[in-house]
Amino acid sequence: MKTVIVTGFGPYLEEAQNPSGAIAQAIHGTEKDGVRIHGLVLPVSAGAVRALLEEEVRRLRPDVLIVTGVTRGRVAVAAERVAVNVMDFPIPDVDGRAFIDEAVIDDGPAAYFSTLPIKAILQAWRDRDIPAYVSNTAGTYLCNQTFYLACHLASSLPMRAGLVHIPLSSAHAAASPTPIPSLALETMYEAVLTAALISANHEGADLKLQAGMTC
Amino acid sequence: MKTVIVTGFGPYLEEAQNPSGAIAQAIHGTEKDGVRIHGLVLPVSAGAVRALLEEEVRRLRPDVLIVTGVTRGRVAVAAERVAVNVMDFPIPDVDGRAFIDEAVIDDGPAAYFSTLPIKAILQAWRDRDIPAYVSNTAGTYLCNQTFYLACHLASSLPMRAGLVHIPLSSAHAAASPTPIPSLALETMYEAVLTAALISANHEGADLKLQAGMTC
Amino acid sequence: MKTVIVTGFGPYLEEAQNPSGAIAQAIHGTEKDGVRIHGLVLPVSAGAVRALLEEEVRRLRPDVLIVTGVTRGRVAVAAERVAVNVMDFPIPDVDGRAFIDEAVIDDGPAAYFSTLPIKAILQAWRDRDIPAYVSNTAGTYLCNQTFYLACHLASSLPMRAGLVHIPLSSAHAAASPTPIPSLALETMYEAVLTAALISANHEGADLKLQAGMTC
Amino acid sequence: MKTVIVTGFGPYLEEAQNPSGAIAQAIHGTEKDGVRIHGLVLPVSAGAVRALLEEEVRRLRPDVLIVTGVTRGRVAVAAERVAVNVMDFPIPDVDGRAFIDEAVIDDGPAAYFSTLPIKAILQAWRDRDIPAYVSNTAGTYLCNQTFYLACHLASSLPMRAGLVHIPLSSAHAAASPTPIPSLALETMYEAVLTAALISANHEGADLKLQAGMTC
Numbered sequence: 020m021k022t023v024i025v026t027g028f029g030p031y032l033e034e035a036q037n038p039s040g041a042i043a044q045a046i047h048g049t050e051k052d053g054v055r056i057h058g059l060v061l062p063v064s065a066g067a068v069r070a071l072l073e074e075e076v077r078r079l080r081p082d083v084l085i086v087t088g089v090t091r092g093r094v095a096v097a098a099e100r101v102a103v104n105v106m107d108f109p110i111p112d113v114d115g116r117a118f119i120d121e122a123v124i125d126d127g128p129a130a131y132f133s134t135l136p137i138k139a140i141l142q143a144w145r146d147r148d149i150p151a152y153v154s155n156t157a158g159t160y161l162c163n164q165t166f167y168l169a170c171h172l173a174s175s176l177p178m179r180a181g182l183v184h185i186p187l188s189s190a191h192a193a194a195s196p197t198p199i200p201s202l203a204l205e206t207m208y209e210a211v212l213t214a215a216l217i218s219a220n221h222e223g224a225d226l227k228l229q230a231g232m233t234c
Numbered sequence: 235m236k237t238v239i240v241t242g243f244g245p246y247l248e249e250a251q252n253p254s255g256a257i258a259q260a261i262h263g264t265e266k267d268g269v270r271i272h273g274l275v276l277p278v279s280a281g282a283v284r285a286l287l288e289e290e291v292r293r294l295r296p297d298v299l300i301v302t303g304v305t306r307g308r309v310a311v312a313a314e315r316v317a318v319n320v321m322d323f324p325i326p327d328v329d330g331r332a333f334i335d336e337a338v339i340d341d342g343p344a345a346y347f348s349t350l351p352i353k354a355i356l357q358a359w360r361d362r363d364i365p366a367y368v369s370n371t372a373g374t375y376l377c378n379q380t381f382y383l384a385c386h387l388a389s390s391l392p393m394r395a396g397l398v399h400i401p402l403s404s405a406h407a408a409a410s411p412t413p414i415p416s417l418a419l420e421t422m423y424e425a426v427l428t429a430a431l432i433s434a435n436h437e438g439a440d441l442k443l444q445a446g447m448t449c
Numbered sequence: 450m451k452t453v454i455v456t457g458f459g460p461y462l463e464e465a466q467n468p469s470g471a472i473a474q475a476i477h478g479t480e481k482d483g484v485r486i487h488g489l490v491l492p493v494s495a496g497a498v499r500a501l502l503e504e505e506v507r508r509l510r511p512d513v514l515i516v517t518g519v520t521r522g523r524v525a526v527a528a529e530r531v532a533v534n535v536m537d538f539p540i541p542d543v544d545g546r547a548f549i550d551e552a553v554i555d556d557g558p559a560a561y562f563s564t565l566p567i568k569a570i571l572q573a574w575r576d577r578d579i580p581a582y583v584s585n586t587a588g589t590y591l592c593n594q595t596f597y598l599a600c601h602l603a604s605s606l607p608m609r610a611g612l613v614h615i616p617l618s619s620a621h622a623a624a625s626p627t628p629i630p631s632l633a634l635e636t637m638y639e640a641v642l643t644a645a646l647i648s649a650n651h652e653g654a655d656l657k658l659q660a661g662m663t664c
Numbered sequence: 665m666k667t668v669i670v671t672g673f674g675p676y677l678e679e680a681q682n683p684s685g686a687i688a689q690a691i692h693g694t695e696k697d698g699v700r701i702h703g704l705v706l707p708v709s710a711g712a713v714r715a716l717l718e719e720e721v722r723r724l725r726p727d728v729l730i731v732t733g734v735t736r737g738r739v740a741v742a743a744e745r746v747a748v749n750v751m752d753f754p755i756p757d758v759d760g761r762a763f764i765d766e767a768v769i770d771d772g773p774a775a776y777f778s779t780l781p782i783k784a785i786l787q788a789w790r791d792r793d794i795p796a797y798v799s800n801t802a803g804t805y806l807c808n809q810t811f812y813l814a815c816h817l818a819s820s821l822p823m824r825a826g827l828v829h830i831p832l833s834s835a836h837a838a839a840s841p842t843p844i845p846s847l848a849l850e851t852m853y854e855a856v857l858t859a860a861l862i863s864a865n866h867e868g869a870d871l872k873l874q875a876g877m878t879c
Contacts, residue, residue: 094309095413101775103746103800107875119872120783130746130775138765148405152413155748156801159875189421190363198310198367203418206404227764230752230804316533316560318585322660334657335568345531345560353550370533371586374660442549445537445589524739525843578835582843619851620793628740628797633848636834 021054021219022081025211026072026165028088031063031113038188039087042208049212054219056212057081061165063113065106068165076172083218084169084180085135087211088162091187094200096144096210097154098137099182102167103130107159123167131170135181135214136221138228143217149210150202153230157182183214236269236434237296240426241287241380243303246278246328253403254302257423264427269434271427272296276380278328280321283380291387298433299384299395300350302426303377306402309415311359311425312369313352314397317382318345322374338382346385350396350429351436353443358432364425365417368445372397398429451484451649452511455641456502456595458518461493461543468618469517472638479642484649486642487511491595493543495536498595506602513648514599514610515565517641518592521617524630526574526640527584528567529612532597533560537589553597561600565611566651568658570644579640580632583660587612613644666699666864667726670856671717671810673733676708676758683833684732687853694857699864701857702726706810708758710751713810721817728863729814729825730780732856733807736832739845741789741855742799743782744827747812748775752804768812776815780826781866783873785859794855795847798875802827828859 027043030036040060047058059075061068076084090097104127106118137153144151157163166182173180185207192201242258245251255275262273274290276283291299305312319342321333352368359366372378381397388395400422407416457473460466470490477488489505491498506514520527534557536548567583574581587593596612603610615637622631672688675681685705692703704720706713721729735742749772751763782798789796802808811827818825830852837846 093413094415095407097413100750100804101746101748103775105745105777107798109875119874120870128773128775129777130748130773132750132774145408148408150404150407150410150413150416153752154801155804156799159745159800189365189417192310192365193360193363195365198308198312198365200309200415201365202404202416203421206418225765229764230754315535315589318531318560320530320562322583324660334659335655343558343560344562345533345558347535347559368537369586370589371584374530374585440550444549445539523843524845525837527843575838578838580834580837580840580843580846619795619847622740622795623790623793625795628738628742628795630739630845631795632834632846633851636848 022079023054023056023083023085023215023219024059024075024079024081025056025085025087025215026059026061029060029062037089038191038204038207039089039185041204042087042211045208046212052216052220054216056215063161065112065116065118065161065164066114069168072168072172081178083215084173084178085215085218086165086169086182088184089187090184092200093184093186095150095152095186096207097152097184098135098140099133099154099157099166099184100137101130101132101155102157102163102170104128104167105159106164109160112161123164124171127171131167131174133181134173134179135218136225138226139221140214140217142226142228143213144210147209147213149206151210154184157184179218183211237294238269238271238298238300238430238434239274239290239294239296240271240300240430241274241276241302244275244277252304253406253419253422254304254400257302257426260423261427267431267435269431271430278376280327280331280333280376280379281329284383287383288387296393298430299388299393300430300433301380301384301397303399304402305399307415308399308401310365310367310401311422312367312399313350313355314348314369314372314381314399315352316345316347316370317372317378317385319343319382320374321379324375327376338379339386342386346382348396349388349394350433351440353441354436355429355432357441357443358428359425362424362428364421366425369399372399394433398426452509453484453486453513453515453645453649454489454505454509454511455486455515455645456489456491456517459490459492467519468621468634468637469519469615472517472641475638476642482646482650484646486645493591495542495546495548495591495594496544499598502598503602511608513645514603514608515645515648516595516599516612518614519617520614522630523614523616525580525582525616526637527582527614528565528570529563529584529587529596529614530567531560531562531585532587532593532600534558534597535589536594539590542591553594554601557601561597561604563611564603564609565648566655568656569651570647572656572658573643573647574640577639577643579636581640584614587614609648613641667724668699668728668730668860668864669702669704669720669724669726670730670732670860671704671706674705674707682734683836683849683852684734684830686849687732687856690853691857697861697865699861701860708806710757710761710763710806710809711759714813717813717817726823728860729818729823730860730863731810731814731827733829734832735829737845738829738831740795740797740831741852742797742829743780743785744778744799744802744811744829745782746775746777746800747802747808747815749773749812750804751809754805757806768809769816772816776812778826779818779824780863781870783871784866785862787871787873788858788862789855792854792858794851796855799829802829824863828856
């Protein structure tokens with residue numbers, strides 16, 4: 020039995036029920052295809068995420084660590100390609116802290132590539148009719164920070180790490196005064212579950228798959 | 235028991251299974267809240283839609299006629315406000331016919347307003363967590379043509395008429411090489427059903443509801 | 450010598466110098482190709498625009514009346530096709546008044562088509578390398594209201610009337626904290642001038658020109 | 665006198681006159697604020713750019729190397745933050761070669777940060793009313809490849825290196841059948857010139873400037 024940790028984020032701004040956190044809670048305890056999934060809800064707190072991630076990894080020694088988060092305005096699920104060593108926050112976190120051009124980890128490399136098989140995941144998403152793509156930027160906010168921390172941990176462990184970005188859920192988008200893209204929570208749950216299973220069970224090199232025009 | 239006709243469109247271009255047609259088929263025969271719904275799939279044929287609409291209205295004498303269609307690229311469901319007396323096709327229909335700046339009905343008025351209670355529908359959509367808005371253009375293609383024909387029929391009958399525009403379904407969007415907005419087919423089905431029930435049962439003037447910034 | 454009135458709007462919200470008003474001022478007094486252009490800056494006041502338009506038309510008896518206004522978020526200049534008899538304001542005007550689903554003119558028709566030669570204007574814009582299209586919605590705010598009033602006046606006079614919508618100017622867009630589309634003020638000035646000259650001098654029916662996919 | 669090399673790209677696909685190449689040609693020979701600028705037009709050839717860049721840097725020993733390129737669909741000028749060690753081409757280059765998930769430089773680091781003072785450049789652009797932002801992805805095509813190569817060269821030389829991305833020019837956008845964002849070539853020329861001068865003359869650490877929400 021392989022072990023996958025899936026993190027999501029807790030409440031933030033107007034989003035009392037963050038869909039990434041809701042998925043992490045709902046997926047917790049799932050066992051499928053020889054994989055056991057542990058869900059973990061992280062606070063949107065730049066100061067707290069590192070210790071929480073490290074503790075959970077130490078405790079569970081997972082094969083895969085998948086961070087998830089919401090990107091308002093995107094239209095599809097994304098496997099992120101690269102985590103960047105920068106924190107440049109457009110708005111403060113839940114502790115009221117913002118950062119401008121600071122490193123996630125001092126003396127860390129400029130970036131880490133996701134070690135999830137992102138093209139194999141993309142293919143699996145397409146096979147399941149899930150709108151998806153490979154994204155080349157995870158931004159410079161907490162999603163990227165947590166993604167970078169996960170990759171940093173993974174660089175010295177037998178563990179894969181990566182970030183799956185999801186759009187707003189349709190229920191959240193319905194509350195927006197102007198139309199904004201979304202997907203059904205069910206679709207995004209299936210996307211995260213699929214990424215977890217493929218990441219745990221894909222063997223060998225990633226697929227060679229044309230990613231499409233996304234930039 | 236009130237009667238509502240819901241039309242959708244059949245296959246077109248790459249869309250072998252048009253979601254508006256799929257919804258019209260699935261909703262056919264539904265009875266709820268004192269309303270019986272008849273679904274009708276129209277061909278994407280500018281020359282055929284008028285006779286088919288007129289025949290079905292003559293046969294069923296409905297209280298409400300709701301046309302539905304897909305608008306690729308939109309992010310939410312829309313109650314259209316106004317049908318315009320123009321056909322200006324970006325691409326040919328299934329018969330290979332295109333039109334540039336021709337009238338839907340010669341000597342018809344420049345436009346008809348939807349006689350569905352579009353703001354009451356918008357409120358009901360929001361209450362059900364469906365991403366939605368009021369749109370001020372139905373384009374100049376077959377959706378608008380059919381919408382205009384429906385309103386023209388309704389202008390001399392005790393019948394409400396309007397157009398509900400839906401985005402791509404997530405399953406269709408998943409096949410796009412570049413990310414494109416979508417909603418779950420289930421969400422759009424519920425949106426069309428809700429519009430049908432509200433249109434049949436709403437009494438008196440439409441709600442006075444701020445529509446939001448959509449242009 | 451033919452006479453064209455070009456209106457633009459005055460300051461509004463953060464836009465102390467509205468580009469449509471700036472163009473109306475700059476173009477005032479221009480004489481070219483047998484056309485004399487009068488610029489007029491209108492306040493963003495739903496209660497004031499009708500009397501101001503009527504007075505200027507009575508005074509100058511123009512051959513053409515072109516209303517211009519800004520649509521934040523658009524990427525190109527647009528010749529609007531249709532003015533709708535509705536006022537549904539997303540935000541109040543300079544007098545603090547908002548309207549929900551009220552008529553511009555009670556008992557007026559649902560819509561007027563622009564009587565500018567919009568396809569000939571589109572062709573002339575393309576010939577001059579100006580990014581442009583034919584738009585099928587002028588929204589439901591003051592631009593549409595003024596456009597409808599202009600068409601209503603034109604319906605009983607030997608005068609053409611229409612609306613040219615412009616994006617933000619690049620200078621205004623530069624002040625936005627998030628990237629937003631724009632064009633150079635010079636490009637938009639040339640677009641308005643071109644529309645004025647073509648509208649005054651184009652004879653016979655409008656061109657039959659494919660408008661492209663814009664909805 | 666400081667020396668800055670500004671590269672742009674040559675013809676590609678429908679773009680017989682690539683605006684980045686046009687700017688590189690036009691800016692060649694400019695001397696201003698103690699800076700001499702050399703323009704260089706690179707072919708859109710993955711196999712050719714490395715040797716051409718290296719040769720020009722060896723010949724001129726510049727203080728700054730700025731790569732420029734076009735990103736179709738963007739709305740503003742961007743200072744790119746990070747170059748990634750990956751080539752994942754959506755379409756082949758002029759030699760007909762495409763790449764899927766290959767390294768720009770084998771054994772190179774995952775990414776390099778731009779060593780241009782990107783926030784100081786952003787501030788200077790805003791001061792000059794140029795719509796602009798800091799972008800966190802340069803894509804995975806030739807722009808990113810050349811940017812990565814420039815940063816790789818700069819890592820062992822007393823030279824700053826970075827990428828300025830520009831949108832389509834308005835003249836190019838005017839030829840698009842559907843509306844697409846653009847800026848005036850003059851605006852983009854001024855943006856590149858400003859980036860060159862600031863990069864050569866800015867001393868000390870970069871500004872601490874909020875970048876805005878761009879992801």
